[in-house]
Amino acid sequence: MEFDGEFELDGVPPEKAWVVLSDPVAVRDSLKGCQYITPMDDSFEWDSFEPEEDVPTLPEAEADDVASRAFRTGQKYAALMQVGVGSVKPKFETTVTIDDRDEEDFEMTATGSGSASGSSFSMESGMRIHPQEDGDGSRIEWWTEADISGRIAQLGGRVINPVANKIVNNFFTSIESQMTDVEETDSGVTDRIRGMF
Amino acid sequence: MSSEPDTPDAETEYQHDEDGGPDPEKHCGHGRGGMGEEVTRKEDKRFITGRGNYVDDIKKPGMLHCEIVRSPHAHARIENIDGSRAEAMDDVVAVLTADDLLEHDLATMPTLMDDTQDVLVNEKVKFQSQEVAAVIATDRYTAKDGAQKVEVEYDVLDPVVDAAEALEEDAPLVRDELDDQEDNHIFDWDTGDKEATEAVFDEADVTVEEDMLYQRLHPAPIETCGAVADWDPGMDKMTVHMTSQAPHAHRTLFSQVSGIPEHKVRIVSPDVGGGFGNKVPIYPGYVVAAAASYVLEQPVKWIEERSENIQTTGFARDYDMTGELAATEDGMIEGVKVDVLANHGAYNAAAQPSKFPAGFFNIFTGSYDIEAAYGSLTAAFTNTAPGGVAYRCSFRVTEAVYLIERMVKVLADELEMDPAEIRRKNFIPSDAFPYESATGWNYDSGDYEKALDKALEMADYEHYREEQQRRIAEDADKLIGIGISSFTEVVGAGPGKQCDIAGIEMFDSADLRVNPTGNAVLRVGVQTQGQGHETTFAQIVAEELGMDVDNISVEHGDTDTEPYGLGTYGSRSTPVAGAAAAVAARKVRDKAKSIAANELEAAEEDIEWDRESGEFHVAGAPDRSITITEIAAGAYMNHPGDEEPGLEAVNYYDPPEMTYPFGSYIVIVEVDRETGEVEFEKFVAVDDCGNRINPMIIEGQIHGGLAQGIGTAMLEKVTYDDNGNVTGGDFMNYLLPTANEIPNFETGHTVTPSPHHPIGAKGVGESPTVGSPPAIVNAVVDAMSHAGVSHVEMPMTPDVVWETLDDVGLSHQPAHNVEFDLGDDAEPADD
Amino acid sequence: MKSAPFEHHEPTTVDEAVSLLESLDDPTILAGGQSLVPMLRFRLANPDVVVDINGIDSLDYLREEDGHLRVGALARHADVAESDVIDEKYGSFADAAPLVADPQIRNRGTVVGSVAQADPKGDWGSVLLAHEGEVVARGPDGERAIPAEEFFLLPYDTTLGEDELITEVRVPTPSPNEGSAYHKLKRKTGDYAMAGVGVRLTFNDDGTIESAGIGMTAVDITNARATDAEEHLEGERPSPDLFAAAGELAAEQSNPESDEHGGADYKARMVDVLTQRALGDAAERAGTVTVKRRVTQ
Structure with a gap:
């Protein structure tokens, strides 16, 4: 199953978008149903893990913190993600590995997999941030190739597409509003963070 | 390699009665x-x-319940199974995996084709929903709760679900555990005289060829499979109540698998809610229930869910066929050729007597006197459920009948001949029986023309041919199609010297x-x-x-x-x-x-x-x-x-020969040129099953089989996506016909007794399932054949039919023939 | 059905139900169970808490009142199929009810539950859209009426609040010059729609179309209105050409996906066909035209 799309972030230049999209906390906050995204190693236990609460978010967060928690190439992350489709609300225990981050072209690729309620998925995703052709914002190109197995694939094939699109669109809309927050409150923070990469 | 049936010994003595046996046409009962x-x-x-008393009605003191944990993946290596969270539940008694079964030598079981299937997956999952572990609990709900808590780690592999793709060089290997299996090829088989057939084709006036898929079906009996296994440690005896179409054969197999002596195994098949071939094989669930009862020394019940039944138990058909006919320009069929690619799923588990790897498919010369015939078949492993059961048919006869009856229609259209006439021309004459076919079958008796004539009369054939032409001429919105199938079945396996299951002769x-x-x-x-x-x-x-x-x-x-x-x-x-x-x-x-x-x-x-x-x-x-x-x-x-x-x-x-019931079905359909919907206008079924024992039961059998034939032709297909997910594995997506989809059937009969059967009877339950799909497809094709349509694949859902209509320029818009009457006061509509 | 365990609440009044919805953590509402029960059975839905509204007798109604046809949250599809007032005046409802699922499900499943489920392949959403109906919801802050057009967001996703209960759906009582119809294409009884179209036509006294409503089933991510076709019809006099043009506009506005119910192009074409057929029926039922076929069949 392949999905792809584009999203325009008006008034948000690519480098700012890159900072926010590189922050697991910002991504978590923009992804509805996502309870945490955290670096994981082999000893990670889904049952016992408790995410840290009250983590400072952008734009208030300290630049050093944001820079140090930013996605790293080769790192594996654990994410707990609940997807709600009517009465069906599977909670996916998901692992994501950042395969590549291109700081110059603002391109990031990742692979992930997860399972819930007798279903599982694996995916290869990527995104690239382009400058807007007619404006000072960004155009985000994204793509995902996903393999889905189990009950959800058997019964839900016809809704996977619109639901995936909904999740992605909600995500970028939320990112956009976070960007606007950054802009409004402290326009200097992104430059500082950017300087640290 | 060739496996023609043997000709029965000439001196075989038929067990006829001294008074000639019953003649129900003369004195009825x-x-x-x-x-x-x-x-x-x-x-x-x-x-x-x-x-009624079905397996699920059986309750025994202390009975436990079994739920099977199944793989969400079609192809995956099992890295680890952790049942601890399930075992920790109060009412869970045990979690069984392949390791537990290995201790008792019950980890694998033989299939009907002598392949070896995992009871619970030992290393690698080979199809979606395959059995991975079992949870035994004190009640059914807890067993299911427990099954959800069993954690299985998989290393997911690329699956292959399509037989043709499975035979490509770089295809994922389904059966890598078999030492000599380097690809997904199972066997090649051929029948008939290749050289003679090629010669006939080379010389023929006309040849026709058509590709057709007999799609994967599931017998989908109303009652799913299930068992109550009860090991009695005092008597050293295993009693299994189970949904079995063959209790004794299952007893022998159970004894062989378990090592329990056969006299200490009792199989009881109580009331069974439909089998249709689905309950011929042994399934892992039965073995797991028996193993669990043996280990726990308590009765254990396993009852399958509907989707488990469709997704994991014996499917039917899945033959991708190419048929060819050679004929003279006046329509005498001289030769038939067929090539088949068979999808057997992850294990070779087809149900057929062992001397016939493709069942009785080599009866594909049908009701016709054809001089030369040659058939070849390749079977492949794929990451799909195993099967190839005889779904309400005699071992692949359904596929054979579909092929020849479709091809005769293709030839009739090519020669612009009436499809009834071309059949009449090529029938084995009634005085030619006993008749030996080009592939070696010995037909006992038949009068095919008589059955066809009766069906034509009942169907008012000439009237509908005229009506068909009128609608074409007037460019009407609904086209008429008339489909015929004059099929011959081969049933009653079998002579023991030809047919056996696991070595046991089929007496x-x-x-x-x-x-x-x-x-x-x-x-x-x-x-x-x-x-x-x-x-x-x-x-x-x-x-x-x-x-x-x-x-x-x-x-x-x-x-x-x-x-x-x-x-x-x-x-x-x-x-x-x-x-x-x-x-x-x-x-x-x-x-x-x-x-x-x-x-x-x-x-x-x-x-x-x-x-x-x-x-x-x-x-x-x-x-x-x-x-x-x-x-x-x-x-x-x-x-x-x-x-x-x-x-x-x-x-x-031990029957001296098989019996050959036959019939002629005529289906008249209306095809909606706006939507592609097909409606049955008339459905005539004339059957000949020799002497009839109970006409009412025969009629009921015919009705049921025709309904299943309609399901086959119009609705049913087990579908998979590229990841091996079964997307047609439940009744939301595997569409069985209901009473609303079934037209009124007009049934008739002729009586041509079997000469060798002690009461002259033949067998009838499967004729309608075998005979009706080609009649229905022929009818839909016939509605469009004047525009050059030669085939429509099953199931013929409205979209499939409409695409065909549209391809040949026959589709209509609703406005095509419509006028509005606005009444006296209104202005003209086209202002 | 072997569902996972859940807590089962049976309120007997709407107030009680609403306060349960407000106080409980992530409750799931059970009405006829037409969609929820299969999801429970497959364990795709694993709710901790179910609020079963079948005991709220006050929601079991189907009546004309205050200028509306009001369908209470416990009115079953079979109630609609058997109703005299529906049979007499609401062609689209009378058409749709017997086409929903199969007889067993119609005896249990509810119209409101089907709307709440917001499955784009559900029939009632299109009927509501064609009639410019409303969804009436009760929450902690009282009652509100949501126009059908603003109700559906995505498959299974609506503007209903998490603590709101739909008490009824309603459509305006038709004028004498109104006719409506629903056409659905499916592969068999009980199957989801391959495509469906609900149509309402209201005529002026001079025989021109005053207003039109067209709702489409299974050809977009929600039940959707064919607004271009509606506008094209308004002010015009019915004719085969007009209806053909409207059908084409509806098809263009539809957004089907290829799936097991057919290819996208086929479904769009069927929107065209079903729209024309439903328009013909609606116009006939309004007493405006008689549709004739030039050739038998």
Whole structure:
């Protein structure tokens, strides 16, 4: 199953978008149903893990913190993600590995997999941030190739597409509003963070 | 390699009765419920009043429940199974994995084709929903809760679900555990004379070719599979109540798999809610339930869910076929060729007698006298459920009949001949029987033209041909299509020397015991799943002993009490066990004569039996007569000195040949040019199953089979996506027809008795499923053949039909033929 | 059905139900169970808490009142199929009810539940859209009426609040010059729609179309209105050409996906066909035209 799309972030230049999209906390906050995204190693236990609460978010967060928690190439992350489709609300225990981050072209690729309620998925995703052709914002190109197995694939094939699109669109809309927050409150923070990469 | 059936020995003795046997067309049942009478089904009372006893109705003290953990992946290596969270639950008794079964040597089981299937996956999952672990709990709900808590780590592999892709060089290897298996190829098989057939094709005036897929179907019986296994450690005996079409064969297999001696295994198949071939194989669930009962020393019940049934148990068909015909320009068929790619799923588990790797597919010359025939087939492993069961058909006859009946229509269109006429021209003539076909089959009897003529008349064929032309000429919105299928089935496996299952020859058996009070119990080795054996077999005995049908009970399905038999499938019960019942009854009748002689004080050779009255009398003195009831009393209370007391007989019947029921079906459809919807205008089915035992039951069988044929042609298909997910694995997506989709059937019959069967009967339950799909497809094609359409793939859903209409320019817009009448006041519509 | 365990609440009044919805953590509402029960059975839905509204007798109604046809949350599809007032005046409802699922499900499943489920393949959403109906919801802050057009967001996703209960759906009582119809294409009884179209036509006294409503089933991510076709019809007099143009506009506005129910192009074409057929029926039922076929069949 392949999905792809584009999203325009008006008034948000690519480098700012890159900072926010590189922050697991910002991504978590923009992804509805996502309870945490955290670096994981082999000893990670889904049952016992408790995410840290009250983590400072952008734009208030300290630049050093944001820079140090930013996605790293080769790192594996654990994410707990609940997807709600009517009465069906599977909670996916998901692992994501950042395969590549291109700081110059603002391109990031990742692979992930997860399972819930007798279903599982694996995916290869990527995104690239382009400058807007007619404006000072960004155009985000994204793509995902996903393999889905189990009950959800058997019964839900016809809704996977619109639901995936909904999740992605909600995500970028939320990112956009976070960007606007950054802009409004402290326009200097992104430059500082950017300087640290 | 070639596997033609052997010709039966010329000296094979047919077991005919001294008076020539029953002729139900002449004297119908004699009023005692014998042959030809519409006796009300004995089994209906308990079914209609809710007193049937199915496997899931069985409850035993201390019974545990089993739920199977299944793989969400179609192809994956199991890295780890952690059952600890399930085991920690209060009412969970055990979690079983392959490791537990390995300890008891129960980790694998043989399939019907001598392949070896994992009971619980040991290393690698090979199809979606395959059995990975089992949770045993004190109730069904907890077992299911527990199953959700079993954690399995998979290393997911790329699957291959398509047979053609499976045979490509870089395809994922489904069976890497087999030492000599380097690809997904299972076997090649061929039949007929290749050279002679090629020669005929080279010389022919006309040749036609068509590709067609007989899609993967599932028999989808109303009752899913299930078992209650009960190991008795005191008796060292395993009793398994299970949904089995072949209890004795399953007992032998169970004994072989488990190592428990066969006399310590009892299989009981109680009431079974439909089988259709689905309940012929052994499934992992049965074995898991038995293993769990053995280990835990408590009864264990396993009942399958609907989607588990469709996704993991024996599918049917999945033959991708190319057919070719060679003919003269005036429509005489000279040769037939067929090439098949068969998808067998992850294990080779097809249900067929072992000498026939492609079942009886080589009957693809059908009802026609064709000089040269050649067929070839390749079977492949894929990451799909195993199967290839004989879904309401005799081992791949359905595929063969579909091929030849479709090809005859293709040829008729190519030659612009009437499809009825071209059939008539090529039929095996009625005086050519017994007839040996180009692929070596020995047809017992037939009169194909008679059945076709009757069907044409019932269908008002000429009228509809005219109506069809009128609609084409007037560019009407609904096209008429007329489809014909003049099929021949081969049923009644089989002669033991040709057919065996796991080495056991396919005979069948009957044990008839007459009680002192004059009633009788017939025990048979076959097993009914709705066929009405308790009625029809009683009618056979009533006919042959002159007894009232109400005085005969038929028992089946319990291996502790019934004689060994091979079970019910492939329309074999009447041809084989029905024959055994007749022969057993005649043996009883022979002994009855000696008792009659004793009672009537006459010489035994002077005693005659009169089929009409059902009584025994002294030759030349009809008044000196005695009934079977009186004889029964005599057998126990006044037996002749030179005879043993009692009155009973056993017969194990090995049929000399198979039987060849046939028929002609005519389907008339209306095809909606706006939407592609197909409606049945008329559905005529003329069947010939030889002598008829119970016409009402036959009619019921025909109706049921036609409904399944409509499901096949119009709705059903087990579908997979590229990841091996079963997307047609539940009743939301696997579409069974309902009463609303079924038209009124007009049934008729002809009677051409089988010359070798003791009562001249053939077998009928599967004819309608076999014969109707090509008639339906031919009808839909026929509606569009004037525009050049030669084939439409099944299932012919509206979108498929509409795409075909649109491709050849036959689709219509609603406005095409519509006018609006606006009434007097209104202005003209086209202003 | 072997569902996962859940807590089962049976309120007997709407107030009680609403306060349960407010106080409980992530409750799931059970009405007829037409969609929820299969999801429970497959364990795709694993709710901790179910609020079963079948005991709220006050929601079991189907009546004309205050200028509306009001369908209470416990009115079953079978109630609609058997209703005299529906039969007499609401052609689209009368058409749709017997086409929903199969008889067993119609005896249990509810119209409101089907709307709440917001399955784009559900029939009632299109009927509501065609009639410009409303969804009436009750929450902690009282009652509100949501126009059908603003109700559906995505498959299974609506503007209903998490603590709101739909008490009824309603459509305006038709004028004498109104006719409506629903056409659905499916592969068999009980199957989801391959495509469906609900149509309402209201005529002026001069025989021109005053307003039109067209709702489409299974050809977009929600039930959707064919606004271009509606506008094209308004002010016009019915004719085969007009309806053909409207059908084409509806098809253009539809957004089907290829799936097991057919290819996208086929479904769009069927929107065209079903729209024309439903328009013909609606116009006939309004007493405006008689549709004739030039050739038998």
